[in-house]
Amino acid sequence: MNQSESRPAPIGIGVISILTVLLVLALSLFAALTLASARADLALSQRNADTVQAYYSADAEAARLYAAFADGDEAELETTLPITEQQYLAVHFVRQDDGSVRVLQWQTVSVEPEIDEHLPVWDGSIPQS
Template sequence: MAKQEIRRKANIGSSSLILIFIVLCLVTFSVLSLGNAKREDALSVRSADSVQEYYRADAQGEAFLQMADQALLKGDKDSLAPYLQSDTGTYCTDVSMDAGQALRVELNLDWEKKTYKILSWKVYHQEDYEIDQSIPVWSGAGAS
């Protein structure tokens, strides 16, 4: 009878180890999933902010287009004088956005026919940026 008790104890121990291993695996996977969910949430918030910023700038670009259309109908060149590009003869505005970007709206106006042509409606980087490619390597200076 003593041998049966020893076998039972051995069986209970091995099943407990398997259960502990399974619980540790589940906890590990749940922590990894939680971290991934937080990163995905942060990415979706940044993406939503970026899209919202683009549509805000797009609405201002549409307002510029409407202003140009009204000036064409009235024949009022003076109202668009600040937007005139003297070198190209086009009318242009830049709407600032986040992260150093801007929406450029460039129009070619035909005052005789009272029509316009959109030459450019694009997002570009206003600020030049440089990628830091330096690698900080410890030279051993200051070591005893």
């Protein structure tokens, strides 16, 4: 009996090469997806940081307005401080009879988005035939 006939044939070098190429392609795809996800997370984090910084700047300005109002003699102060294009900080202070200051409003308010009336939006009613 010949020794080469009793051994099973080893996996060919072609199959190993194809598996290696597929593995490299899969890893490259995962790397590209990871990079895209990281860039999106960075952009979102930067936008969030900018919004938080703008909020605290408006809040600090409102605190300065409160201190100036408390030291002054005006009866009422109502104003808005812009945060972003979609938000503003609304403050409203009133002086009490005893001279103390009461805060009626210190609130972040969202600007209502403009609605385009030209878009054909379904209003929920069933059309009559």
